[in-house]
Every structure is written in structure tokens, then in C-alpha cells.
Amino acid sequence: MNYFTEAIAWILDPANAEGSGGVWARSAEHLWYTLLAVLLASVIAIPLGYLVGHTGRGRGLVVASTGAARALPTLGVVTLVGLILGIGLVAPLVALVLLAVPSVLAGAYAGIEAIDPRTIDAARAMGMSDWQLLTRVEIPLGLPLLLGGVRSATLQVVATATLAAYVGAGGLGRFLFLGLKTQDYPQMLASALLVVLIALILEALFEIAERVTARRLHVV
Amino acid sequence: MGWVLANLELIGSRTVSHLLLAVPAIVLSFVLALPLGWFAATHQWSRATLLTAAGLLYAIPSLPLFVVLPTILGFGVRDAANVIVALTLYGLALMVRSAADALASVGAPVRLSSTALGYSAAGRFWQVELPLAGPVLLAGLRVVAVSTISLVTVSSLLGVDNLGLLFVDGFQRGILAEVLTGIIATVVLALVIDALLVLLGRALMPWTRAARR
Amino acid sequence: MKTRIAALVAAGALALTACSSSNPLGSPSAPAPSASAGGTLIVGSQQYYSNEIIAELYAQSLEAKGFTITRQYQIGQREVYLPELQAGKIDVFPEYSGNLLQYLDKKATASTGEEVLAALPAALGQGLRPLTAASATDQDSYNVTADFAKANSLTSIADLAKLNRTIKVCGNSELAKRPYGPTGLKSAYGVDAEVVPVEDSGGPLTIKALEDGKCDTADIYSADPSIASNNLTTLSDPKSLVLPQNVVPIVSAKVNEAAAAAIDAVDAKLSTEELVQLNALSVTKQQSSAVIAKAWLTSKGLLG
Numbered sequence: 193m194n195y196f197t198e199a200i201a202w203i204l205d206p207a208n209a210e211g212s213g214g215v216w217a218r219s220a221e222h223l224w225y226t227l228l229a230v231l232l233a234s235v236i237a238i239p240l241g242y243l244v245g246h247t248g249r250g251r252g253l254v255v256a257s258t259g260a261a262r263a264l265p266t267l268g269v270v271t272l273v274g275l276i277l278g279i280g281l282v283a284p285l286v287a288l289v290l291l292a293v294p295s296v297l298a299g300a301y302a303g304i305e306a307i308d309p310r311t312i313d314a315a316r317a318m319g320m321s322d323w324q325l326l327t328r329v330e331i332p333l334g335l336p337l338l339l340g341g342v343r344s345a346t347l348q349v350v351a352t353a354t355l356a357a358y359v360g361a362g363g364l365g366r367f368l369f370l371g372l373k374t375q376d377y378p379q380m381l382a383s384a385l386l387v388v389l390i391a392l393i394l395e396a397l398f399e400i401a402e403r404v405t406a407r408r409l410h411v412v
Numbered sequence: 413m414g415w416v417l418a419n420l421e422l423i424g425s426r427t428v429s430h431l432l433l434a435v436p437a438i439v440l441s442f443v444l445a446l447p448l449g450w451f452a453a454t455h456q457w458s459r460a461t462l463l464t465a466a467g468l469l470y471a472i473p474s475l476p477l478f479v480v481l482p483t484i485l486g487f488g489v490r491d492a493a494n495v496i497v498a499l500t501l502y503g504l505a506l507m508v509r510s511a512a513d514a515l516a517s518v519g520a521p522v523r524l525s526s527t528a529l530g531y532s533a534a535g536r537f538w539q540v541e542l543p544l545a546g547p548v549l550l551a552g553l554r555v556v557a558v559s560t561i562s563l564v565t566v567s568s569l570l571g572v573d574n575l576g577l578l579f580v581d582g583f584q585r586g587i588l589a590e591v592l593t594g595i596i597a598t599v600v601l602a603l604v605i606d607a608l609l610v611l612l613g614r615a616l617m618p619w620t621r622a623a624r625r
Numbered sequence: 626m627k628t629r630i631a632a633l634v635a636a637g638a639l640a641l642t643a644c645s646s647s648n649p650l651g652s653p654s655a656p657a658p659s660a661s662a663g664g665t666l667i668v669g670s671q672q673y674y675s676n677e678i679i680a681e682l683y684a685q686s687l688e689a690k691g692f693t694i695t696r697q698y699q700i701g702q703r704e705v706y707l708p709e710l711q712a713g714k715i716d717v718f719p720e721y722s723g724n725l726l727q728y729l730d731k732k733a734t735a736s737t738g739e740e741v742l743a744a745l746p747a748a749l750g751q752g753l754r755p756l757t758a759a760s761a762t763d764q765d766s767y768n769v770t771a772d773f774a775k776a777n778s779l780t781s782i783a784d785l786a787k788l789n790r791t792i793k794v795c796g797n798s799e800l801a802k803r804p805y806g807p808t809g810l811k812s813a814y815g816v817d818a819e820v821v822p823v824e825d826s827g828g829p830l831t832i833k834a835l836e837d838g839k840c841d842t843a844d845i846y847s848a849d850p851s852i853a854s855n856n857l858t859t860l861s862d863p864k865s866l867v868l869p870q871n872v873v874p875i876v877s878a879k880v881n882e883a884a885a886a887a888i889d890a891v892d893a894k895l896s897t898e899e900l901v902q903l904n905a906l907s908v909t910k911q912q913s914s915a916v917i918a919k920a921w922l923t924s925k926g927l928l929g
Contacts, residue, residue, distance in 0.1 A: 195483065263602030265565040265576065347471050369824060380480075387472070583825050
């Protein structure tokens with residue numbers, strides 16, 4: 193248990209804070225990788241999820257392939273893409289996007305699917321086109337579930353982004369691998385604590401976002 | 413394909429070791445999540461706290477957990493028990509929320525009427541709430557099973573025998589086929605277990621199939 | 626397809642019995658143990674393919690002498706397997722003299738191969754002992770591409786100082802803290818260096834990074850056949866910054882004289898050139914350690 197106090201001391205040590213390899217810089221890198229991966233995954237998954245949710249077609253295919261995507265071992269993907277493309281950010285980013293897509297996709301189509309069919313019927317009866325139905329009814333009403341999907345994707349990516357350091361990229365994984373391989377367990381644990389801290393902050397932001405959208409939906 | 417054929421025995425033994433780590437963790441997370449989920453579902457005040465705490469478990473990077481757990485629990489780093497405990501924690505992170513949602517979906521009127529019919533609290537849980545929550549529980553369990561099987565591979569970085577060792581070894585030797593085999597074998601294993609769970613669900617809950625028709 | 630699945634299941638079942646019991650049927654290549662045989666020994670290896678090959682050489686040589694062997698290969702790095710060795714959970718483990726000594730004794734002052742080997746027994750403490758070291762060495766070495774060496778006329782690590790900038794070194798992350806890492810480069814050669822971590826122990830990704838110009842030099846094990854196959858230049862180390870790393874088996878008290886003799890017989894024939902060739906079979910021919918070991922031991926007459 194003593195490692196925990198040593199890990200906190202390691203984080204608070206000013207000698208570890210500054211510089212391009214310091215706590216601040218590595219945390220920023222880690223956050224950047226996470227946001228980039230979730231953003232890319234959203235660009236891919238949200239339109240696809242809306243398409244599936246709106247048309248009701250291809251649902252079986254999407255469910256099956258998200259199941260398979262969840263089973264993809266991130267370490268394996270990082271290794272494989274790394275061997276093909278070399279060191280740097282591309283390999284871990286590919287793996288993290290693959291990790292994030294299933295949750296976002298599920299959130300996007302489930303959000304639309306969960307809407308009461310009577311609401312959809314009413315909107316059509318009012319003469320809405322498909323596009324109007326999607327943008328004015330389905331997307332706003334599906335927002336809470338979509339946010340939930342993005343939230344769990346983000347949580348998974350934050351924790352897994354440590355593997356980026358396995359193939360020469362940065363982020364908090366640098367402290368993790370260095371600590372692990374030099375038996376500097378306080379440093380390794382410090383990296384884990386920082387990851388959890390970033391996750392906590394992101395969770396809080398999502399909590400606020402979810403409350404805001406919930407309130408707006410009630411007003412509308 | 414040449415590498416695969418020359419190493420069938422290795423792939424087979426890695427797959428068996430993989431299962432011996434994943435299956436106990438999947439079962440344990442399901443069994444432990446039930447009481448926690450039931451508590452969150454029936455005690456509204458505890459719900460947010462329990463679910464947030466469980467969710468945050470998921471944010472702990474797995475590699476340090478595999479290394480730190482032994483110092484707390486007194487296992488060796490490579491002990492199967494160590495890996496199983498860590499995987500169970502991640503399984504719980506996902507399963508507690510599913511269990512709480514599943515049991516909450518049963519609804520107060522059903523609970524009240526079964527009590528009125530004379531069920532004891534335990535009888536009501538086993539004979540009414542659990543079967544009604546079954547389909548949602550199964551959906552949660554399937555996600556836990558698939559992600560646990562995928563997560564096992566990280567422990568290979570510490571020398572624990574499972575399909576992940578194919579990544580590490582293939583990485584050092586530059587054998588793409590070996591890395592690819594590890595990935596495909598992991599995914600196939602997950603999908604097979606997933607399919608078995610679906611079959612198990614149909615066997616235990618025949619009414620879900622009837623309802624769909 | 627069906628037979629293939631059946632084969633897979635059978636293989637899995639076989640492997641299960643092999644590791645869960647000391648059933649002599651579990652290791653097919655072992656002859657029936659004679660009454661004088663030393664029973665079951667556990668052979669371990671690092672998470673490094675070349676180390677696994679050496680472990681397999683020991684294992685098959687022991688099996689030929691009637692011992693029953695349980696194999697525990699690919700056990701992480703020292704921080705994972707050394708505690709298990711010290712706890713008596715593993716009986717035979719191929720090690721590298723210099724790095725092992727530095728791990729056990731952070732203040733070790735030995736600098737030649739002989740001094741390192743002489744210091745090992747005391748550093749290992751009770752319960753473990755080194756057997757006779759092989760002449761084969763496999764140590765960290767600094768390598769540059771042939772073009773880079775030519776363009777900057779580099780032959781020794783000291784020449785890196787001529788570049789007058791911070792040198793980027795690709796290697797495992799722990800290199801940053803090793804005595805022969807940036808600190809040693811600075812104090813011995815006046816070279817400023819920073820580590821670009823790539824966790825494949827000088828494998829193909831490290832070499833790709835070096836060739837892509839992501840780093841100036843790469844830490845690659847000297848017995849790695851890819852140094853020659855990629856036409857890399859290994860920089861000489863006139864100040865002996867990197868301690869000699871002779872292959873040396875570390876064994877527990879369960880290893881008796883007969884077992885020690887079987888292991889010594891392997892090491893007596895294992896030169897660096899031989900080790901590079903064995904590694905090449907693993908990397909380019911993609912052979913498994915069992916196949917490589919059997920062929921080599923047979924050619925040396927050690928399985929008779």
C-alpha cells in the first residue's frame with residue numbers, strides 16, 4: 193500500500209512536472225490522443241449509426257460487427273499496425289479508434305431506435321421529410337444515449353491510450369512502461385493515478401453535458 | 413498460413429490457457445455483480461455512487477493493475493489468481509450497471525404483486541425478478557464476456573500464458589502471421605463464447621424466443 | 626477443416642496434461658526416466674525469442690539425459706521471473722552475465738567478463754548458482770545505418786559526439802535508466818542522448834524506426850541477425866561502457882551434477898556465431914524454438 197503514497201509524492205515532485213517529458217506535457221499528450229481517437233471514431237460511427245437507426249436497415253450487421261470489434265485485442269492491433277507502419281502515433285490511433293467505434297455506434301443507433309414509434313409517426317403525419325425527421329426529431333431525442341455511448345468510449349480510450357508508448361508514441365504510458373521495466377513501481381502507479389484523474393475530469397464533464405441535454409429536452 | 417500450420421500445438425495450448433483465465437473471471441463478475449446491481453436497483457440513493465464507482469474501475473489501465481494487485485493480495489504477478497481478480501474487477505465495472513438496469517426494469521408493480529401473491533423476498537428474487545431481468549442481464553454478460561477475452565491479452569506483457577504471447581513474440585521476431593493469428597484467434601474465441609451464451613440464454617429463457625415470433 | 630479443429634483440440638488437451646502434471650507421457654520426446662534420473666526440472670525463459678531458444682537447448686539436452694522437463698517460457702523481464710527463481714519455482718534459466726549482475730547489485734564495479742562472472746555467485750545469494758558460462762555473448766550494442774555511418778564517418782560510440790547535438794536512441798524504455806544508457810554515454814563519451822522508447826527489444830520496429838530516421842542510433846542485441854541482414858554498423862565501445870553479457874545458466878539446488886553436465890555440454894559448444902545463426906532461423910525461417918534446438922543439438926551430437 194505504501195506505493196500509493198510514494199506515487200502521489202512522485203506526481204507532486206516538481207522535478208517530474210516540467211519539460212517535454214514531464215507530467216504536464218505527458219498528460220496533455222494523453223488527453224490529446226484520447227480526444228483525437230474519440231473524435232475520429234465519432235466521425236465514422238455517428239453518421240453510420242444514424243443511418244442504421246433511421247432506416248432500420250443493416251442493424252444485424254452492425255450488431256455483429258460491433259461485437260467482433262469489441263473482441264479485437266488492442267495490444268494486438270497496436271502491434272500489427274506498428275509493424276506495418278513504423279513507430280509513432282498512427283498505430284495506436286488506429287487501435288484506439290477501433291476500440292471507440294463500437295460504443296459510439298451503439299449509442300448513435302440505439303438513441304434513435306429507443307424513440308417511441310408514435311413520436312415518429314406523429315412527425316411524419318405533420319409532413320416532415322426524412323431529413324427533417326432525422327435532424328429535428330431523431331437526433332435531438334437520441335442525444336442522451338449517444339452521449340452515453342461517447343462517454344463509455346472515452347473512458348475505455350483514456351485507460352487504453354497508455355499502450356501508445358509500447359510503439360514509440362508519448363502519453364502517460366511512457367511513465368507506465370519505464371516504471372514497469374525499471375522496477376520503479378511508484379512511477380508506474382503514478383501514471384495509473386494520472387490516467388484515473390483524467391478519466392474523472394472527463395466523467396465530470398460528461399455528467400454536466402448529460403444534465404444540460406436532459407434539461408433542454410424537457411424544455412422543448 | 414505456413415506459420416499457423418507449423419504451430420497448431422502452440423496455438424492450441426495458448427487458447428486453452430486463455431480460456432482458463434477468462435472463463436472464471438466472466439463467471440465471477442456475473443455472480444458478484446448480481447447482489448451489487450440488486451442493491452443499486454432497490455436502494456435508489458446508492459445507485460449513482462455504485463455505478464460511478466464501478467464505471468471508474470474501467471478507467472484504471474490494466475497493466476499497472478496486474479502489477480500492483482499482487483502487492484496488495486500477496487499473489488505472484490504471473491499467478492492465474494492475480495489475472496482473474498483483475499479481470500473480474502473490469503467485468504464488474506461493466507456488469508454492475510447492466511445488473512442494476514436489468515433488475516430496475518422489473519418495476520415496482522410486479523414486485524408488489526408478487527409479494528401480494530405470497531413470495532418471500534428470496535423467492536421473489538429467484539422466481540420473479542431474476543427471470544424477468546434475464547434478457548437484459550444476458551445482454552450485459554455478453555459484453556463482459558467479449559471484452560474480458562480481449563483484455564486477457566494484456567497480461568501477456570508480464571509473461572502470463574495466453575493468446576497475447578503471440579503478439580509479443582511475433583512483435584520481436586517480426587512475424588506478422590503470428591500477430592495476426594493472435595488477433596484472429598482472440599476474436600474467434602470471443603465470438604464462440606458469445607454464441608454459446610446466446611444458446612444458453614435460449615435454453616434457460618425459452619419464453620424470449622416465443623415472444624419474438 | 627474438421628480434422629484441423631480436432632487436431633487443435635487434441636493439441637490443447639495435450640498441452641494441458643503436459644503442464645498440469647508430471648506425467649512422463651506429457652513430454653513425448655523424453656525417454657522413460659531411469660531409476661537414477663533426476664526427476665522433474667522446470668526450465669524458464671525470458672520474453673525474448675533468443676533466450677527461449679537457449680532454454681530449449683538446455684531442456685532438450687536434459688531430456689536426452691532422462692530428466693523430465695516442464696517448460697515455462699516467455700516469462701516477462703527480470704522483475705517478473707527473478708523473484709520466481711529466487712523462490713525456487715524455476716530450476717534452470719538462461720541469463721546474461723553483465724545485466725544480471727547489474728540487476729542484482731546496483732553498485733557492482735566489475736567491468737570485464739571475468740570479473741562479472743566472478744561476482745555473480747555472491748550476488749545471487751543462497752539457493753541459486755551460475756553454471757559455466759558459454760562463450761556466446763548477446764549484449765546491448767549501439768548501431769547506425771551504413772549510410773549514416775559513412776556520411777558522418779562513425780566507427781565508435783565516441784564519434785557520435787562529433788554530431789554536436791542530442792542523439793536520439795531507439796531502444797526499450799528501460800535503457801533510459803541503465804548505466805550504459807544516456808548517463809553512461811555522457812560520462813564515458815561526452816555524448817548527449819535521449820531515448821526514443823520502442824518496446825520490441827531491438828526488433829523489427831526499432832530497426833524500421835532507425836531506417837526511417839526517427840532516431841540516430843538503435844540499441845540492438847549483438848546476436849541479433851538483423852544487424853547483418855539490414856547492413857547496420859555496430860559502433861565500437863572502446864571504453865567498455867556495456868558490460869560483457871555472456872550466456873550463463875542460473876540453476877537451483879535441484880539441479881544435480883548430471884543435470885549440470887548436460888547443460889554445460891550445451892554451453893561448451895555455444896559460440897556467438899552459433900547463437901546468431903540460431904536466432905536467424907527463428908526470425909527469417911520462422912522456426913519454433915523446439916525445431917531449432919533439436920536440429921542444433923542433433924548436429925552437435927548432444928542428443929545421443
